[in-house]
Amino acid sequence: MIVADRKPIEEIIEEVKGYKHILVLGCNECVTVCEAGGKKEVGVLASALRMHAMNEGREVQIDEHTLERQCDHEYLEEIRDRIDQYDAVVSLACGVGVQFMAEKYHSTPIYPGVNTTFLGATEERGLWTERCQACGSCILARTGGICPIARCAKRLLNGPCGGSSSGRCEINKDVDCAWHLIIERLKALGKLEDYEELSPLKDWSKDRAGGPRKVVREDVQL
Amino acid sequence: MRLKYPTDIRIVRVPCTGKVDVLHMLRAFEKGADGVYVVGCLEGDCHYNSGNLRARKRVEQVQKILDTIGIGGERAQMYNLSSGEGPLFAKYATEMHERILEMGPNPIKARRQQAA
Amino acid sequence: MNVKTPSRLEKVLAAGHLAVTSECGPPRGSDPQVIEEKANLIKDYVDAVNITDNQTSVTRMCSLAACIRLKQMGLDPVLQMVTRDRNRIALQSDILGAASFDIHNILCLSGDHQSFGDNPQGQNVHDIDSMQLIQTVRRMRDEGKFLGGDDIKRPPQMFVGAAANPFADPFEIRVPRLAKKVKAGAEFIQTQCIYNIDKFEEWMKGVRDRGLHEKVYILAGMTPMKSVGMAKYMKNRVPGMDVPDEIIKRLSGVPKDKQADEGIQICIEHIQRLKEVEGVAGFHIMAIEWEQKVPEIVKGAGLYPRPDVA
Numbered sequence: 001m002i003v004a005d006r007k008p009i010e011e012i013i014e015e016v017k018g019y020k021h022i023l024v025l026g027c028n029e030c031v032t033v034c035e036a037g038g039k040k041e042v043g044v045l046a047s048a049l050r051m052h053a054m055n056e057g058r059e060v061q062i063d064e065h066t067l068e069r070q071c072d073h074e075y076l077e078e079i080r081d082r083i084d085q086y087d088a089v090v091s092l093a094c095g096v097g098v099q100f101m102a103e104k105y106h107s108t109p110i111y112p113g114v115n116t117t118f119l120g121a122t123e124e125r126g127l128w129t130e131r132c133q134a135c136g137s138c139i140l141a142r143t144g145g146i147c148p149i150a151r152c153a154k155r156l157l158n159g160p161c162g163g164s165s166s167g168r169c170e171i172n173k174d175v176d177c178a179w180h181l182i183i184e185r186l187k188a189l190g191k192l193e194d195y196e197e198l199s200p201l202k203d204w205s206k207d208r209a210g211g212p213r214k215v216v217r218e219d220v221q222l
Numbered sequence: 223m224r225l226k227y228p229t230d231i232r233i234v235r236v237p238c239t240g241k242v243d244v245l246h247m248l249r250a251f252e253k254g255a256d257g258v259y260v261v262g263c264l265e266g267d268c269h270y271n272s273g274n275l276r277a278r279k280r281v282e283q284v285q286k287i288l289d290t291i292g293i294g295g296e297r298a299q300m301y302n303l304s305s306g307e308g309p310l311f312a313k314y315a316t317e318m319h320e321r322i323l324e325m326g327p328n329p330i331k332a333r334r335q336q337a338a
Numbered sequence: 339m340n341v342k343t344p345s346r347l348e349k350v351l352a353a354g355h356l357a358v359t360s361e362c363g364p365p366r367g368s369d370p371q372v373i374e375e376k377a378n379l380i381k382d383y384v385d386a387v388n389i390t391d392n393q394t395s396v397t398r399m400c401s402l403a404a405c406i407r408l409k410q411m412g413l414d415p416v417l418q419m420v421t422r423d424r425n426r427i428a429l430q431s432d433i434l435g436a437a438s439f440d441i442h443n444i445l446c447l448s449g450d451h452q453s454f455g456d457n458p459q460g461q462n463v464h465d466i467d468s469m470q471l472i473q474t475v476r477r478m479r480d481e482g483k484f485l486g487g488d489d490i491k492r493p494p495q496m497f498v499g500a501a502a503n504p505f506a507d508p509f510e511i512r513v514p515r516l517a518k519k520v521k522a523g524a525e526f527i528q529t530q531c532i533y534n535i536d537k538f539e540e541w542m543k544g545v546r547d548r549g550l551h552e553k554v555y556i557l558a559g560m561t562p563m564k565s566v567g568m569a570k571y572m573k574n575r576v577p578g579m580d581v582p583d584e585i586i587k588r589l590s591g592v593p594k595d596k597q598a599d600e601g602i603q604i605c606i607e608h609i610q611r612l613k614e615v616e617g618v619a620g621f622h623i624m625a626i627e628w629e630q631k632v633p634e635i636v637k638g639a640g641l642y643p644r645p646d647v648a
Contacts, residue, residue, distance in 0.1 A: 009290050040245060044287070047248040052291035054333045153451050154422070154462065158469040158518060160511075161448050162503030162530055163577035170577035171451045183511055195511060196518050201426070201470050201485065 001030035001121075002094045003128045004037060004114040009048050012090060015111045019087040020059070022049065024113070025079070025101070026066035027093035034128055036114045037092025039066040045090070045113060070097025076104050083108055119150075136206030136213060142199065144185035149202075151178035157199035223308050227315035239263070240273025247284045247298055254331035257322040258284075259299040261314065267304065274302060294325055342525075343479075345442035345497035346414035347386040349647040350620075351526065351555045356613060357620030358641050359416065359528065359557060360632050361388035362408075364399035373404045374411065379629045381413055383636040385644055386443055388416040388528070388622070392423065395455025402432055406439045416499065417441050420449025425465040426474070426485055433475060437494030445499040445528060446471040469522040472500055476523035498523055502556075503530035504541035505580035513544035520554045527554055528622040531561040531572070534580040535608060542617050551617030558612050561624045562631060563601035566590045602631060602638070609639035 016022055024046040032038030046064045053060040063086075068075045070093035083089075088109040091098045095116040102110045118130040133150040139157070140147060149155045153171045160179030163170025167180040186192045204210065236242055239262035247258045260281055262274030278300045285295030299321075301314045341348045350357045360380050365372035377387060387408055391401040405415035417436050419429065433444065448468040452460050466474065475498050477483055482493040500519045504512055516527065532538045538558070545551050563569045566589040573581035585604065592600045605623075612618050621641070625631050636642045 009287060013291070040243070043245045044248060047245065047252055048287050048291050051248070051252055051293060051330055055292050055329050057333060057336075059337070153453075154448050154467070155464045156448060156467045158467050158522075160506065160508075161468075162501065162506045163450070164506050164508075165577050166507055171453050177507075180508055183508055192511075196514050196521070198469060198473070198518060198522055201466050201473075204465065 001033055001119070002096070002116060003034045003118050003120040003130075004031050004094050004116045005034075006036050006041065007113055007115055009045065009052075012045065012111065012113055013049065013052055016049070016088055016090060019109075020061065021085060021087045022060065022062045023079075023083075023086045023089045024049070024062060024064050025070070025089050025091045025093070026064075027070045027091075027097050028066055028068045029071075029093075031092060031094055031097075031114060032066075033122065035126075037094075039064075041092055042066055045092070049090075067093075071100050073104070076100060080105075133207075135202075135204070136210075137203060139199070139202075142194070142197070144182045144189060144191070144194075146178055146182045146185055148178045148182065151176070151181070157202060225308055225312040227312040228319040231315055231319065238268070238270050238273040239277035240268070240270055242277050242280065244280045244283050244287075247280070248287065251288065251293060251297070251328060251330065254328055254334060256325075256328045256331070257297045257299070257318055259301060259314070259318050261301045261303065261311065264302050264304050293329065296321060296325060297328065343442050343495040343497045344440070345386070345495075346647060347416065347443055347526070348497040350385045350645055353645065353647055355620075355645045355647075356618075356641060357386075357555070357557060358384045358636055358644065359386045359388060359620070359622045360384045360629070361390055361416075361418075361622070361624050362404070362629065363390045363393060363627070364401065364404040366396070366398050368399060370407055373399070373407050376629045377408050377411055377413055380632040381411070383633045383642060383644065384623070385620075386414040386416050388418055388445060391418040391420045391447070391449070392455070394450050395422070395452045395457070397456055402436055402441075405436060405441050409439050409441055414443065415441055416443040416445050417496075418445045418447060419471065420447045421464055421466055421468060421471055422449030422452065422462050425463050429466070429471060429474065430478065430484060433478060433494050433496070434490070437492070437496065440495075442496055443499065444475055444496045445501065446475065446524070447501055468500060469519060472498055472519060472522040472524050497525055499526040499528060500524040501530065502527045503578050504532070504538050505530060505534060506578040512541055513548060513550070516545060516550055516554075517548060520550055524554055526619075527556045529556065529559040530578060531559045531624065532608065532612070533572075533585050534582050535611060537580060538612070539615060542615055546617050551619075555619035556617055557620040557622040558609075558618050559622045559624060560605055560609060560635070561626060562605040562628065562635060563589060563597075564628060565594070565597045565601070568601075602634060605635055606638040609635070609641070613639070 024042050026037050026039050026042035042064045046062045050062050083105050090111045090113045091101050092113040098110055098112045119132040120128045120130045123129050130150050135149050148159055152159055153169055160177055164177040164180055167177055169175040169177045186194055239260050242260050250258050260277050262277050268274045281298050281300040284298040289295035303310045341352045362376040389401045389404045392398055401418050405417045408415040446468045452462050475496055478494055482490050502516050569581055569586050569589050572579045589597050589600055609621055623632055
């Protein structure tokens, strides 16, 4: 899923302090699972914004709503009939949802309420870690199912570097060395000899380097 | 035991403090409560293992938010005691009461009254 | 004698001599004298001099410019190049720039992570990795082609090196990793600083078992300890470094003002011992900000005078 983290409330307060009628808009997908932008977080942020404004003697109305998804036209349409009553929207969706909102409701100011951080997994409650960088041409078949692009600090395709120590990355002892994990996995699979295959130069044109990407599927287009 | 504790405290009973959410506490403050405290079982004695530990973390979150928005984090507190400790319950109630008297009323309440 | 480039380092190695290289870190400023002074201290005692490339991710004068200065002084520079700061366009371009000044050695590295340096908020590049840089230089030299496939007019003539850390984890892939670098096209190896001689010999045995010592020249990395403080720092703080307790004990056993001499003595003893190890083709002496001690070490280890191969 897309993992996001809550923005500090003071940062959001600063962004929206000039508005009187604000919609705090959550998303029921990834950001709900990572507890950054679901219905509950919408309630907490809205309550804090209301109390802050009231405490400063400002009269504001802050409404709460959570959509099934903010990255789909049909769900975003749900608020079309009332979007015009708002001076601004704080979207707690990931960067995709925030932008889709902005595109759809062109004349309404939209502010992000979360920092979108990575594509990752829930390792345990309250701990999310990165797994994928969406590079556009998956190499997991060659790396024991562990991605060195997402998980090696130097995204080495022929690692590990000399800084790997006791299975940990040189940048931080809390970070696993991706290549150590790859080697352990290759061993478990009985394929350690694959380690000596040189990985060719990567084609980064499928990555962000190639500019904004697009997937076109004529077979499913109407 | 006929213990006395301040009369301006309203008790909301929950099956476990693990049921108390950040949002419940914030709503109480929004409606004008001067303070909210959560009284859970002793740490290590939760029937649901970690309900009271979760509650403590949530109280801490509320404290942080209240500090950020200028209401005062001290208005939210977490206490632990066992069901047999009536005198301690009364002591904590008095302690909370005095804390609030010292801090004064929730500024939100005053603003609401001004507005009305 | 079969050599592929005009590199003096390659000639020394091909002639069967134990080679000696050292390194100079460029200054954090634009004063050319710093690099010249360091070079003058060591030039008669080594066959080639590495110039580090923004080592530990701290911004310094560029390796290429400093190499050009050494070249103009008549030395044989080894251009260190990390893949952290340049993409494949810049790497190939800098290689050609170096070749235009007849710089004949390159050491291909990935580079320390930028979080260690003075710009931890910077982006890193890592378009290709150190093994792929080795392949890139070999392709440019041997096939006379850019990565994109076009022909290079006057291809670079560079003796291609790589680093190896015999001590990093996991140990079991340390020899396979060297094999991989050799397969990529590395012709010489400069190792991480060696303090744990037993472990290094164990690695060398693995290297010999696979016949890798006949395919690549291995220069053993040596860094003299200036003090017990430095030894402790290397042991505890530098990733991938293996400093046995006996080194620390030995340095602690002498008074503070004698620790530097003891460090030099340990370094010389280590070289003496490693000279006897089959497959060790020479020594890479990294006297960090202590270049003036290189002559003493080289002489003490019986590696002076340097052979004349020109």
